[in-house]
Amino acid sequence: MDMIFDQARIAANRHRALRHHDPNATFLLDIAAKELGERLAVVERTFEHAVELHGATGAAARAAIATGKIQHLTRVESEQAYAEADEHFVEAALEEVPLEPRSTNLLLAPLSLHLTNDTPGVFIQIRRALKPDGLFLAALPGAGTLQELREVLLTTEIEMTGGASPRVIPFADVRDVGGLMQRAGFALPVIDAETYTVRYDSIFPLMKDLRAMGMSNPLVARSRKPLTRAFFLRAAEIYAERYADPDGRIKATFSIIYVSGWAPHESQQKPLRPGSAKVRLADALKVEEHKLKQ
Numbered sequence: 001m002d003m004i005f006d007q008a009r010i011a012a013n014r015h016r017a018l019r020h021h022d023p024n025a026t027f028l029l030d031i032a033a034k035e036l037g038e039r040l041a042v043v044e045r046t047f048e049h050a051v052e053l054h055g056a057t058g059a060a061a062r063a064a065i066a067t068g069k070i071q072h073l074t075r076v077e078s079e080q081a082y083a084e085a086d087e088h089f090v091e092a093a094l095e096e097v098p099l100e101p102r103s104t105n106l107l108l109a110p111l112s113l114h115l116t117n118d119t120p121g122v123f124i125q126i127r128r129a130l131k132p133d134g135l136f137l138a139a140l141p142g143a144g145t146l147q148e149l150r151e152v153l154l155t156t157e158i159e160m161t162g163g164a165s166p167r168v169i170p171f172a173d174v175r176d177v178g179g180l181m182q183r184a185g186f187a188l189p190v191i192d193a194e195t196y197t198v199r200y201d202s203i204f205p206l207m208k209d210l211r212a213m214g215m216s217n218p219l220v221a222r223s224r225k226p227l228t229r230a231f232f233l234r235a236a237e238i239y240a241e242r243y244a245d246p247d248g249r250i251k252a253t254f255s256i257i258y259v260s261g262w263a264p265h266e267s268q269q270k271p272l273r274p275g276s277a278k279v280r281l282a283d284a285l286k287v288e289e290h291k292l293k294q
Contacts, residue, residue: 003117005169009218010094010115011078014056017214018081025212029059031196032110032139032256037063039137039260040106045069047106047135051076053126054094054112056214058084060139064108074104097125105131109138111256114171115218123184133265136186142193142257143173148243149206149252156235165223177257186261187268193257199249203236206252 017025037060050073052061064070074088076098083089092098095116107126116122126136150168157164172180174191181189200206210216243250262268 003220005115005117005218006220006222007094007117009216010214013211013216013218014078014214015081017212018056018079020212022209022212025209026057026059027198028141028196028213028254028256029055029057029111033059033063035194035256035258036060036108036110036137036139037067039258040064040069040135041067043069043135045135046071048072049074049104050106050108051099051104051129053097053107053109054078055108055110056082056112058082058087060108060110064106070106095122097122097129099125099129101128102131102134104129105134107134107136109136109140111139111141113138114140114169119172120180120183123180123186127184127186127261127263130263132263133267134263136259136261136263138259140177140257140259141171142177142255143171144195144253144255145171147253148239148250149203152203152235152239152242155238156231160231160234166219166221167217169217169219171255172257174257177259181259181261184261185264187264189259189261191257191259193255196254196256198252198254199245200252201249203232203239203250206250207232 033055040063046069048071050061050064050070052058052064052073052075054077055061055075056077058075061073061075065073072088074090075083076090076092077083078092078094080089080091090098094112095118107130109126113119113122130136146168153167154164157167174193178189178191181191200209239250240248245251
């Protein structure tokens with residue numbers, strides 16, 4: 001398996017973000033947590049045991065508990081420092097799901113699964129950890145996220161050095177995530193995406209927020225050569241030329257893919273077998289049927 005992400009670098013980025021916590025940079029996690037909580041709230045069921053996977057701030061866990069639909073919740077994180085008082089907490093690496101098979105009714109994964117090298121394997125681990133008819137809810141940054149920054153850094157590097165290295169991580173699109181859900185064996189999957197536009201005074205507070213999110217470049221293929229101040233000054237110019245609003249502020253796009261799926265159970269609705277329909281489509285639509293000429 002090809003390694004895309006440097007897991008040691010990711011752990012270091014997350015640790016630094018935890019140590020230098022900036023509440024102004026948690027807006028994406030807060031958005032995802034609110035959305036996941038709202039989606040859980042409309043599920044007509046109570047979940048005996050839930051797990052939040054690598055939620056960093058714990059916002060998704062708190063939003064889920066606030067629905068009143070969870071009896072017990074465990075948080076899984078990469079280091080003990082994330083734990084808060086009186087929480088049921090388990091320490092595990094980002095790519096591990098440290099749960100026994102069929103051990104939980106609900107699993108929440110807010111904005112962490114995009115950093116795994118074996119994402120299909122992690123999805124399979126999640127499905128196996130769910131009890132039959134257990135629910136999986138997740139949020140992942142999707143295609144289009146930071147598209148402006150990606151283009152600006154690429155343009156700047158080509159202009160100043162004649163070459164380029166990857167500066168922004170790749171993000172999956174909705175179809176990719178749907179394929180992962182099917183491959184992992186989830187039933188009744190639902191996948192959709194929301195796009196959010198955030199405005200900044202310049203590229204510099206945007207980069208500051210990304211560091212505070214633990215999202216500094218973790219790609220294995222990244223260049224190890226430090227970027228100069230001149231590079232970022234030129235990048236700021238290009239960003240402002242291409243993506244500034246009339247008031248001079250720049251735009252940054254964040255797309256979040258929301259996912260839900262169930263561990264299979266015999267009580268779930270099944271698709272009809274081909275040829276089992278009892279009513280012709282033409283009759284249901286009240287239209288005349290015409291056969292194609294051979």
